[in-house]
Amino acid sequence: MAGRLRAAGVASPESDAALLLAHAWGRAAADVRRADLLGETPPEPVVERLEGLVAARVQRIPLQHLTGRAPFRDLELQVGPGVFVPRPETEMLVDLAAAGLPQGGRVVDLCTGSGAIALALAAERPDAVVAAVELDPLARAWADRNRATLGLDLDLRSGAAQDAFPELEGEVDVVVSNPPYIPVGMEPVDPEVRDHDPSVALYGGSDDGLRIPLEVAARARALLRPGGLLVMEHADVQGATLPAQLVRQGWVEVHDHDDLTGRPRAVTARAPQA
Ligand SMILES: C[S@@+](CC[C@H](N)C(=O)[O-])C[C@H]1O[C@@H](n2cnc3c(N)ncnc32)[C@H](O)[C@@H]1O
Known part of the structure; x- marks a missing residue:
């Protein structure tokens, strides 16, 4: 076999x-x-x-579509056609976000997909107030299912990350995001990704893949309180370019982080003090 x-x-x-x-x-x-x-x-x-x-x-139907399940942190998420399968490398975003979250703090997950990051934070930090947004109705339905099955407290909304949560501007302690970031025109090699992850979950909207991530970062700036933390996943080829663009957007304390295999996969940055 x-x-x-x-x-x-x-x-x-x-x-x-x-x-x-x-x-x-x-x-x-x-x-x-x-x-x-x-x-x-x-x-x-x-x-x-x-x-x-x-x-x-x-x-090459994804294993997780066949079992209907994807492990993420301590959770077992339901996944299938129409939603991005959560990846092991994304698990480190939960650690980075939780580390920046004060007791009873507020965290927002922009581009939540199956709800993986937001639900893991809700499970691991029951003191926190967790909210999330997803654009794609099919993916949102999976996030709804996961929230209901796991019985976790999550304010889940439908819509674009770029203008999400207008009532929370300046109120959020941590914004975390695994946005679509693959450069347009670059086709993923693995058929599981190319043929089964929704394209809205993959492509970052420009040749360098950074248009949507930078729009999401700009929204994060509006949502965060002064000194609040942004945690964002990126492709391994974006470990220098995304941090540089964030510095240009006015973020401070910009640091890039390697995953367990030593590849640059996530950036953290702080909103400047007012
Ligand atoms: C790479 S997937 C990540 C999903 C999930 N956060 C995870 O880590 O497994 C990106 C997600 O962002 C959603 N998305 C794409 N553009 C968006 C936008 N403008 N606003 C909100 N969500 C968006 C996609 O539908 C997809 O579910």
């Missing part, structure tokens, strides 16, 4: 095979590993279900 996935170019064939078996069997992955050690074999209907799942994965 893993061999078929590897031959199809799947990046993590063993792990995907194990997760698809667990999904087909309706059991936790650890439970399936234990069953395997004890020599237990899956019943015929599970094998048939697994065959269908592997055939779909060979076609």
Whole structure:
């Protein structure tokens, strides 16, 4: 099974095979590993279900669309067609945002997608007041579903980040965002991304991919109180250009951050004191 996935170019064939078996069997992955050690074999209907799942994965349908689930921090989010699948590298934005959030503070997630960052903050910082906005109605529906299933307190709105939350201008402690940032004209290599993540979630609206991120940053400036913190994800090729543009926008204490693989993937910046 893993061999078929590897031959199809799947990046993590063993792990995907194990997760698809667990999904087909309706059991936790650890439970399936234990069953395997004890020599237990899956019943015929599970094998048939697994065959269908592997055939779909060979076609490079994202693993998370097949299982309907994506892990993010301590949460299990529901995902599927119409919403960007949350990525492990985005998890560090939650740490950066939480570190800048005072007790009882207010945080806004611009471009929330499945609600990943906002819901993780609501779960990990129950003292905080969390709000989020999403433009795409399909993605917003997934965020709604996740908020309801997880039972977390989140002020979720539909609309453009560029003019979101007019009533919160100057009131927000932290704005966090993973906006679309892929340069227009650059096609993602992985079919899972190219063919299944919505294009509104991917492309940053200009040749350098920074038009939408900079518009989102400008909105963050209006929302933040003086000294408030912006946390924004970017592509690894934008580790110098986005910080430089933020300095030009008037942000101070602009720092870029590497992900766990050592690639520059997030910038933090402070709104100047009035
Ligand atoms: C890269 S995805 C990130 C989703 C989520 N924050 C995450 O990290 O998994 C970007 C999201 O921004 C949304 N989006 C794109 N343009 C937007 C805009 N102008 N205002 C609000 N949301 C927008 C897309 O629909 C998509 O859900």
